[in-house]
Amino acid sequence: KNEVEQSPQNLTAQEGEFITINCSYSVGISALHWLQQHPGGGIVSLFMLSSGKKKHGRLIATINIQEKHSSLHITASHPRDSAVYICAVSIVGTYKYIFGTGTRLKVLA
């Protein structure tokens, strides 16, 4: 079992739909990160969470430390949101990231 599990692996949505991507982890963490990766490889940090909820524009991220679970929500999805969304956790002590396998999102116009 991977230490960081994401679901779904692939997601296709119509423009305007509300999208949820889930992440569960099984290790002790100092923080959880949601990252976005576009074709070509560049990774951009969307959120860093240690508790509660954060919002940035149409993106919302939540974390439940007790349940070791986080969700990324996209409201009013748009084709430009199409990308791979990766959940990563930073490990207490080393702070290295352990990544989920990513969720490939495609938003259709």
Next chain:
Amino acid sequence: DTGVSQNPRHKITKRGQNVTFRCDPISEHNRLYWYRQTLGQGPEFLTYFQNEAQLEKSRLLSDRFSAERPKGSFSTLEIQRTEQGDSAMYLCASSFLGTLTYNEQFFGPGTRLTVL
């Protein structure tokens, strides 16, 4: 541009050749990480440095791989006697680890290696 840079962006090599990649972190960052990402997978940790000291190496890093960070600035990752299984995107990230930080990492654009 003051972000993390990596060179080259793409490298095609023949099996058995040696390759070296370079990563230039954000200037004030004291930590530097290398990750490897194969197609359709999330990145996997390879190694990390705090200043010039290499503090951890993954079991993924065979004897053919070596990484250095002389003077605690840029870092190089060398792969000797490349194999087709080494084909992947090699990602570098840097961060500043201080007393009041969660160590957010900033990623470079990656070096895509293809071994023929």
